Amino acid sequence: MLTVEERQEIEKEIHHYEHKQAACIEAMKIVQRHRGWVSDESIRDIAAMMDMSPTALDSVATFYNLIFRKPVGKHVIMICDSVSCWIMGYENMRDHLCRKLGIQLGETTADGRFTLLPIVCLGTCDHAPAMMIGDTLYRDLTPEKIDTILKQYA
Amino acid sequence: MPSLWIDGKTYEVEAGKNLLQVCLSLGLDLPYFCWHPALGSVGACRQCAVKQYRDENDSVGRLVMACMTPVTDGMRITLQDEGSVEFRAMLIEALMTNHPHDCPVCDEGGECHLQDMTVMTGHNYRDFRFKKRTFNNQYLGPFINHEMNRCITCYRCVRFYRDYADGPDLNAFASKNHVYFGRDCDGALESEFSGNLVEVCPTGVFTDKTLKEHYTRKWDLTTAPSVCHHCGLGCNTLAGERYGSIRRIINRYNGAVNGYFLCDRGRFGYDFVNAGTRIREPLASSGETKTQVPVSVEKIQQLVSEMNAGKDKILGIGSPRASLEANYALMKLAGPEHFLDGMAPKESSLVRLALSILRNGPARSVSLQEAGQADAVFILGEDVTHTAPMLALSLRQAARQVCVQKAAKANIPEWHDAAVRELAQEERSPFYIAATGATRLDDVATKKMCVPLDGIARLGLAVAHAIDPSAPAVDGLADSDKQLAGEIAAALMNARHPLVVSGTSSGCSSVLKAAAQITIALARTREKVGISLIVPECNSLGIAMLANGTLENLDERIKSRRYETLVVLENDLYRRLPSAQVDALLESVKRVIVIDHTTSPTSQKAHLVLPAGTFAEADGTLVNNEGRAQRFFQIFAPEGEIQESWRWIRDICPESRGNRKTAWQDLSDVIEALCQDVPALAKIQEAAPTSDFRIKGLRVARQPHRYSGRTAMVAHKTIHEPKPPEDPDSPFSFSMEGYRGIPPAPLIPRFWSPGWNSVQSLNKFQQEVGGELTGGDPGVRLIDPDGSDSPGYFEDVPAVSTCSGDQVQLIPLWRIFGSEEFSVLSEAVQQKIPGMSVIMNPKDAEKANLKTGSMAVIESGDMKLQLPVSLCESQAAGTVAIPAGYRGAAWIDLPALGESGRGMKNERNPLVPDPDCSGSGWHSDCGSQSDLA
Numbered sequence A: 001m002l003t004v005e006e007r008q009e010i011e012k013e014i015h016h017y018e019h020k021q022a023a024c025i026e027a028m029k030i031v032q033r034h035r036g037w038v039s040d041e042s043i044r045d046i047a048a049m050m051d052m053s054p055t056a057l058d059s060v061a062t063f064y065n066l067i068f069r070k071p072v073g074k075h076v077i078m079i080c081d082s083v084s085c086w087i088m089g090y091e092n093m094r095d096h097l098c099r100k101l102g103i104q105l106g107e108t109t110a111d112g113r114f115t116l117l118p119i120v121c122l123g124t125c126d127h128a129p130a131m132m133i134g135d136t137l138y139r140d141l142t143p144e145k146i147d148t149i150l151k152q153y154a
Numbered sequence B: 001m002p003s004l005w006i007d008g009k010t011y012e013v014e015a016g017k018n019l020l021q022v023c024l025s026l027g028l029d030l031p032y033f034c035w036h037p038a039l040g041s042v043g044a045c046r047q048c049a050v051k052q053y054r055d056e057n058d059s060v061g062r063l064v065m066a067c068m069t070p071v072t073d074g075m076r077i078t079l080q081d082e083g084s085v086e087f088r089a090m091l092i093e094a095l096m097t098n099h100p101h102d103c104p105v106c107d108e109g110g111e112c113h114l115q116d117m118t119v120m121t122g123h124n125y126r127d128f129r130f131k132k133r134t135f136n137n138q139y140l141g142p143f144i145n146h147e148m149n150r151c152i153t154c155y156r157c158v159r160f161y162r163d164y165a166d167g168p169d170l171n172a173f174a175s176k177n178h179v180y181f182g183r184d185c186d187g188a189l190e191s192e193f194s195g196n197l198v199e200v201c202p203t204g205v206f207t208d209k210t211l212k213e214h215y216t217r218k219w220d221l222t223t224a225p226s227v228c229h230h231c232g233l234g235c236n237t238l239a240g241e242r243y244g245s246i247r248r249i250i251n252r253y254n255g256a257v258n259g260y261f262l263c264d265r266g267r268f269g270y271d272f273v274n275a276g277t278r279i280r281e282p283l284a285s286s287g288e289t290k291t292q293v294p295v296s297v298e299k300i301q302q303l304v305s306e307m308n309a310g311k312d313k314i315l316g317i318g319s320p321r322a323s324l325e326a327n328y329a330l331m332k333l334a335g336p337e338h339f340l341d342g343m344a345p346k347e348s349s350l351v352r353l354a355l356s357i358l359r360n361g362p363a364r365s366v367s368l369q370e371a372g373q374a375d376a377v378f379i380l381g382e383d384v385t386h387t388a389p390m391l392a393l394s395l396r397q398a399a400r401q402v403c404v405q406k407a408a409k410a411n412i413p414e415w416h417d418a419a420v421r422e423l424a425q426e427e428r429s430p431f432y433i434a435a436t437g438a439t440r441l442d443d444v445a446t447k448k449m450c451v452p453l454d455g456i457a458r459l460g461l462a463v464a465h466a467i468d469p470s471a472p473a474v475d476g477l478a479d480s481d482k483q484l485a486g487e488i489a490a491a492l493m494n495a496r497h498p499l500v501v502s503g504t505s506s507g508c509s510s511v512l513k514a515a516a517q518i519t520i521a522l523a524r525t526r527e528k529v530g531i532s533l534i535v536p537e538c539n540s541l542g543i544a545m546l547a548n549g550t551l552e553n554l555d556e557r558i559k560s561r562r563y564e565t566l567v568v569l570e571n572d573l574y575r576r577l578p579s580a581q582v583d584a585l586l587e588s589v590k591r592v593i594v595i596d597h598t599t600s601p602t603s604q605k606a607h608l609v610l611p612a613g614t615f616a617e618a619d620g621t622l623v624n625n626e627g628r629a630q631r632f633f634q635i636f637a638p639e640g641e642i643q644e645s646w647r648w649i650r651d652i653c654p655e656s657r658g659n660r661k662t663a664w665q666d667l668s669d670v671i672e673a674l675c676q677d678v679p680a681l682a683k684i685q686e687a688a689p690t691s692d693f694r695i696k697g698l699r700v701a702r703q704p705h706r707y708s709g710r711t712a713m714v715a716h717k718t719i720h721e722p723k724p725p726e727d728p729d730s731p732f733s734f735s736m737e738g739y740r741g742i743p744p745a746p747l748i749p750r751f752w753s754p755g756w757n758s759v760q761s762l763n764k765f766q767q768e769v770g771g772e773l774t775g776g777d778p779g780v781r782l783i784d785p786d787g788s789d790s791p792g793y794f795e796d797v798p799a800v801s802t803c804s805g806d807q808v809q810l811i812p813l814w815r816i817f818g819s820e821e822f823s824v825l826s827e828a829v830q831q832k833i834p835g836m837s838v839i840m841n842p843k844d845a846e847k848a849n850l851k852t853g854s855m856a857v858i859e860s861g862d863m864k865l866q867l868p869v870s871l872c873e874s875q876a877a878g879t880v881a882i883p884a885g886y887r888g889a890a891w892i893d894l895p896a897l898g899e900s901g902r903g904m905k906n907e908r909n910p911l912v913p914d915p916d917c918s919g920s921g922w923h924s925d926c927g928s929q930s931d932l933a
Ligand code: SF4
Pocket: B150, B151, B152, B153, B154, B155, B156, B157, B158, B181, B200, B201, B202, B203, B205, B206
């Protein structure tokens, strides 16, 4: 069940559009902001609000890789694997992160602290390689820098 | 006419089409995946690439997608230059990188469009050495099997299911290499048209789950053209047999009728042919207990000669589900004045009313194809999806006609599917429904009115009056109803192809008359008006055209005429009349002979039961609701004593009644006699070529030339290969021997062409791809109003609801899965039957102290019924919908006035759990079981 707060926020979004279905992405982002991810149950709840079938909504949800349809860790690390970062040593950074966290891309640490995901261009090619944790961008990465950054989230 | 230069040759082609359709119509082999003649183009797969040149001097050219390119005059293209050939082969190679190459265990194998196209492009060797992505498959219900790894992401499935059939629960998920086609969770597909995925999907992702139960490859099936017997529309089908059992049904294209599609009842309802409920040998009752035991032919002859010696008076009861030929044979045996149509009295009078409406005109009954072209629709009193499923699919296309018209104004051709949809967004044609409760087309309705039956009739008549003020006015209408009537009238008058839809399922003649009234009014000011009247069974209209006698006043008839023998043809009288009346009827005569294919309460009481062939073991002619006569052909020769009903009747017909043994050798003889006797049906002769028809001296082969194992098939019984059975009744052979080219359209036994093993070989059988079959679509229309003089208006306007006090109107509730006599014998269909419950408006329920799931007692006259309650806001106040046609349930004469009250919790609650995925409350159909606790 959606909370009153979530409902209110979604209702507000719906007012911005001619067809309420158009607000479906925003609605899922709202729920994700509150819960970290969008569960099957939430899909059905949001779909009901949007006059959509759950299948139609899930079709939208799964198209976007930043709508999480599985639980994620407290912090989501997104490491850029686009061409500039790749040239500048993305693979080393990725391997370092994986080793350090003890997980592979797409996985979450056992303590539920970190989820590691690849992402396409973060728009900071001049400072490649780059990654993002939550809303914070980290650039010109080196293994040492990564170690220090991760400590902040410990 | 544009002229087109293709690989050095010049062709004159039709304007307005896309290049792919034109190339295919010219007979050229150009591979494609995402394009479908009924679904149009989206340019998703890039398989149809060809090279286009600017002019004669351009030798470089550029690749274009044929399906997205309109033909223009002077266009120069090549299919064969190295660049485009290589591109197409490379594209398949890319599509196949994730394909499992599991053809040997794939049900699509041997009739797979992907196989055909792969071979066609010349991508013969596989070089991909890496890991393939794999998916989890879903449970999609009893009809459809899911094997996602085989997907090539052509998007056809969602374009049919979601875009064409408006199904809410199948979609594309994720992106890139992970695109997945399925539901949000495991569960039975909700659409009544899900079976079409089997034919629409060019690979083995969606396959027929019922076929899997007794799997047979296409090349091992014996097939013949058939006509669906499960409702009054008469969709054309191809049924396939092996080892004496029907293995599957697929679509048989008929441009005027069902086009490329079928409904799930028609596709998956075939298993009654193979079921244990079949009557396979003659039975006679014997001894005190009257148990039925098998009897020999001699014994039958003895019984029959007893009957004949006494010069019995014979009463023949025909059937709306038996062929014209079988009915006619019985009519000859009993004599026309002793031959009854076998329909329930009320139903019979309604079918006859529908017939007279169609005959009198001025509206013309539309084909399914024409129904899809309508641009304004008004439905009166029918839940079309449940009573004539494929008409509902056509009407869904009608709802989109404004989009097509809008696109045409913007110079976008109809086939440019994505563009048309993008332009029109949510816009829909004017579409009005007046019904007593929720219907499955409510989602496309502009407006929906839920009222008791008399309210529907009154609204209809008000619409007629609004169109033509000289039509009788309706007094005492609420302002809102007047306004709605005006709105509907305006929509119909402004449309290019207005269509009025009604039918017999509500059981109310005023509703039918109101529908007719609207068309009469419309015809005063315009030439073309369409009407579609739904009738209950596959030959309802046919029997009404043949028989004059009805079951009305049957008791008196029996008393006054003193019949000694009753012959019942393919009919279970307990589905037509109150059981007490049938009991008395069967008691009142000396001998009851039942000719039928499946055991019924009626057959169980017969003195003699003769095993008839189903659609699969007999040939015959049916007249559908449009008034189109269509021939269906026997698929296989059954073992044992099963034979066509008309043959049984011929065989038991005595000399004294003009035994026709010598005169009626084969079906053509019966048809010839029928046509001479009944002028209204004389044209049925043209429905298909007669039995002596040959091409190059050959019959048409029912078995493909690759049919395997025929010398070994019965090796466990005999080492000698038996001679194939003879077929005196049709131009087909029961073997591989015969003509293999393209036969006349009514005789197409399967779609196949060299290099084209899948259903898409159909392209080669059409004059123009997506259009008529070569030589014209099968079937012949029997009813066309001559339009000479317009019939007058019906004058009797029904008063406002006649219910008083606690009374409610009891309305029959028809279900696509559950209400039809034979499809429910298929195991797969059984899983889709909703439990029996009555549907009430919450306010009425509150008055009667009922809530969802509680037991209601419904009483009307002698009838008392106890069923759980489903509540539905859309159910008109003052009405209660009662499941109709369910097997085993007592016959009730509906509609009727009755009372509802609270009953006790009943042990024998006949609820069937809903296999649908729980939690999906989206289902708009209030009749579904999901809202029952
Ligand atoms: S499932 Fe079939 S129809 Fe759907 S996209 Fe895949 S191959 Fe095409």
